[in-house]
Amino acid sequence: MTTRDKLQQAATVARNMAQLTDEKVAAILQDTAEALREGCSEILSANRLDLARMAPENPKYDRLKLTEERIDVIAGDMENVAGLPSPLGKTLAQWDCPNGMTIRKVTVPFGVIGVIYEARPNVTADVFSLCLKSGNVCVLKGGSDADNTNRKIVEIIHTVLEQYGLDRAICTLLDASREATAELLSAVGTVDLIIPRGSSALIEFVRNNARVPVIETGAGICHTYFDKAGDVQKGAAIVNNAKTRRVSVCNALDCLVVHRERLADLAEICAPLSRSKVTIYADREAFEALMGSYPHELLLPATETSYGTEFLDYKMSIRTVGSLEEALEHIARYSSKHSESIVSENRDTITRFEQAVDAACVYANISTAFTDGAQFGFGAEIGISTQKLHARGPMALPELTTYKYLIEGDGQTRK
Amino acid sequence: MTTRDKLQQAATVARNMAQLTDEKVAAILQDTAEALREGCSEILSANRLDLARMAPENPKYDRLKLTEERIDVIAGDMENVAGLPSPLGKTLAQWDCPNGMTIRKVTVPFGVIGVIYEARPNVTADVFSLCLKSGNVCVLKGGSDADNTNRKIVEIIHTVLEQYGLDRAICTLLDASREATAELLSAVGTVDLIIPRGSSALIEFVRNNARVPVIETGAGICHTYFDKAGDVQKGAAIVNNAKTRRVSVCNALDCLVVHRERLADLAEICAPLSRSKVTIYADREAFEALMGSYPHELLLPATETSYGTEFLDYKMSIRTVGSLEEALEHIARYSSKHSESIVSENRDTITRFEQAVDAACVYANISTAFTDGAQFGFGAEIGISTQKLHARGPMALPELTTYKYLIEGDGQTRK
Numbered sequence: 001m002t003t004r005d006k007l008q009q010a011a012t013v014a015r016n017m018a019q020l021t022d023e024k025v026a027a028i029l030q031d032t033a034e035a036l037r038e039g040c041s042e043i044l045s046a047n048r049l050d051l052a053r054m055a056p057e058n059p060k061y062d063r064l065k066l067t068e069e070r071i072d073v074i075a076g077d078m079e080n081v082a083g084l085p086s087p088l089g090k091t092l093a094q095w096d097c098p099n100g101m102t103i104r105k106v107t108v109p110f111g112v113i114g115v116i117y118e119a120r121p122n123v124t125a126d127v128f129s130l131c132l133k134s135g136n137v138c139v140l141k142g143g144s145d146a147d148n149t150n151r152k153i154v155e156i157i158h159t160v161l162e163q164y165g166l167d168r169a170i171c172t173l174l175d176a177s178r179e180a181t182a183e184l185l186s187a188v189g190t191v192d193l194i195i196p197r198g199s200s201a202l203i204e205f206v207r208n209n210a211r212v213p214v215i216e217t218g219a220g221i222c223h224t225y226f227d228k229a230g231d232v233q234k235g236a237a238i239v240n241n242a243k244t245r246r247v248s249v250c251n252a253l254d255c256l257v258v259h260r261e262r263l264a265d266l267a268e269i270c271a272p273l274s275r276s277k278v279t280i281y282a283d284r285e286a287f288e289a290l291m292g293s294y295p296h297e298l299l300l301p302a303t304e305t306s307y308g309t310e311f312l313d314y315k316m317s318i319r320t321v322g323s324l325e326e327a328l329e330h331i332a333r334y335s336s337k338h339s340e341s342i343v344s345e346n347r348d349t350i351t352r353f354e355q356a357v358d359a360a361c362v363y364a365n366i367s368t369a370f371t372d373g374a375q376f377g378f379g380a381e382i383g384i385s386t387q388k389l390h391a392r393g394p395m396a397l398p399e400l401t402t403y404k405y406l407i408e409g410d411g412q413t414r415k
Numbered sequence: 416m417t418t419r420d421k422l423q424q425a426a427t428v429a430r431n432m433a434q435l436t437d438e439k440v441a442a443i444l445q446d447t448a449e450a451l452r453e454g455c456s457e458i459l460s461a462n463r464l465d466l467a468r469m470a471p472e473n474p475k476y477d478r479l480k481l482t483e484e485r486i487d488v489i490a491g492d493m494e495n496v497a498g499l500p501s502p503l504g505k506t507l508a509q510w511d512c513p514n515g516m517t518i519r520k521v522t523v524p525f526g527v528i529g530v531i532y533e534a535r536p537n538v539t540a541d542v543f544s545l546c547l548k549s550g551n552v553c554v555l556k557g558g559s560d561a562d563n564t565n566r567k568i569v570e571i572i573h574t575v576l577e578q579y580g581l582d583r584a585i586c587t588l589l590d591a592s593r594e595a596t597a598e599l600l601s602a603v604g605t606v607d608l609i610i611p612r613g614s615s616a617l618i619e620f621v622r623n624n625a626r627v628p629v630i631e632t633g634a635g636i637c638h639t640y641f642d643k644a645g646d647v648q649k650g651a652a653i654v655n656n657a658k659t660r661r662v663s664v665c666n667a668l669d670c671l672v673v674h675r676e677r678l679a680d681l682a683e684i685c686a687p688l689s690r691s692k693v694t695i696y697a698d699r700e701a702f703e704a705l706m707g708s709y710p711h712e713l714l715l716p717a718t719e720t721s722y723g724t725e726f727l728d729y730k731m732s733i734r735t736v737g738s739l740e741e742a743l744e745h746i747a748r749y750s751s752k753h754s755e756s757i758v759s760e761n762r763d764t765i766t767r768f769e770q771a772v773d774a775a776c777v778y779a780n781i782s783t784a785f786t787d788g789a790q791f792g793f794g795a796e797i798g799i800s801t802q803k804l805h806a807r808g809p810m811a812l813p814e815l816t817t818y819k820y821l822i823e824g825d826g827q828t829r830k
Contacts (some may be wrong), residue, residue, distance in 0.1 A: 015743075015771060017769075101781055103791060108773075193803065193804060207626055212621055213628075214628075237774065238828060258758070328430075332430055350823075357525075361822060362819055362821050363822045363824070367827065367829055377512060388817040389804055390804045390805040392818055393819075402804070402807055403807055404776070404807060405807075406769050406777050407779070407785060411652055411653065411780055412781045413656035413781075413782045413784065414784035
């Protein structure tokens, strides 16, 4: 089947998804989780074929590699999604109009959601479960590096769907080719939404080439502003946690913005970072403040590329500012509008920061590491949106729905 | 100033819009409405320059032409928006987490909204008032046909903004050039949202060229399905109203889908259409059913292009089907997902139609002419969204906002 035929088939199947009951969806996901556990050795065999084509020192290798434990986690996540409340059929608003017509705004699935991702086979199972639970058909375009693993996982999903008498197109895996990506990105009227998950290069490629609506996820250039009225203990803990908990995630800290009047505390704020061997790119004033206390070999002068960079590594920049407004200026210029934090004991300053910072998640006296669906209590997450249209920040099941208006009357016409 | 500089300036100004109180916004809009009335003769002079460049038989001529009455309506609409409730600062959700952090989801402006439109100078004032009321900066890219009129209206808006000590960039008018459009469409990170308003050619151009997120509006290929259990009186009134109330609007009827068992009633259902000289493109069965009763010169056989066409004219197609499912099939194939209606007295049939039809507005026993912000009770409308991301159907002030999460803690870090 050509990619175009596959997409057309997905759109046709999507039209009948509203007829699936939530009970049936939950049963399918439970059975699929079980089938993934039972198919563990087959999945691992397929995964070994993919791993054999990749050098172990490639940073993608660890994400590609599955183990029995990881498959168990993937199955557990699917069971978890099965048990979440359905986001469908919710009445968001309802009212009567003067002419006697009634209007009801109800949640419905998008239809067909395309997800483009790299060598992370767990995404295959995650996306299927979140899309099925929200009544959507998923079209998966995984990285070619993980193609054997993805095919095996989807084969297991298809077996379960067929046991329920359902169409395999509910979980459509495209060929791992550039042509398939191009077809997906231009499938206006067939695919309702595309979510790219992966590197900023992937996201930019999708943005530049998609004609289908896109939700961009995951690019995080995150700042923490240590204010004139900041608490040093809190600041040190928050900066260290946001930078070093996991450097490869999008909510990790990239730049500490510090008020000039608190440079004397900078050594204490940054002290925990040296334990994780974090390299600091400091502007002149911060450099001088850290000289002598922070390990010499980890302290470098900042250059213009030190700012606005998502490091995804044990690296961080520092910018010194003379005021809150100057900090806001710096953040507005370099932020990717993902997660930004302030450390301050001054309520007015916090309020101004919350109001002025344009980001999905604006934190006060807390680490940006909490930008995550599970931490927000959402139960599951398909990504962290960094755009403003439709969904911002952690996206869970409700964000995978849209709505329609149902208007009922008794023959009314408009004058 | 170059277009790029203008967009950059708009983005800078957008960062401080949250500081404008709703009282001040209302006062600005009231004063602008007054200033538009006072500037009436200047606006009409500018409008005459534009009209002089257009042939009066051009269908755009009427939309371009302003009169004292039309300017009064534009000013009245602005006063109306001034009095609507502010959509900003609403707490959409709020909760505490086990670690003690509190999360608040609050509505905020998008930032910079670009609107690309054709020769309709009323849009200039409408977009400014809706954007200002929702805390957004607007970037207007009007048609070159209306450039003198648009410049004069924006000049009046700027005068009022300056009286309030505000930056003119709050209402930014771009040059009416292709280069300005190209710059606007690719202003990722500067412009937050683009809404095209106009012909389907304009919308398609925007979709194919934008890298900034877009909300598509206004393309309506609308059906009415007259079911086996439909009421003839209601059907005749609804079809006539949906087709002939205003043929140039997006919610106008394009195709009547009729159940085969009700072909005997087709003449009665279509009878009112002949008074407005509606040309009908009927399939073979419908053609035969109408032969003899519907005016000969207005009855033509349908061709494949009769379906899936937005006529915007006194023209309509008819398709005969053997079942509800066949009707759903036809609608799924040709609908632009704007407004679809069923005429039926059977509750189960209505429910299935409402569930299966993928459109912003799904009607039962009522004319599609009601798809309109004012009819929905929204007070104002910036357009009718035909996509599923963010907003569907009539878009009013709440749809011109996004949200952010404000997370407050006391030094929490993540394990």
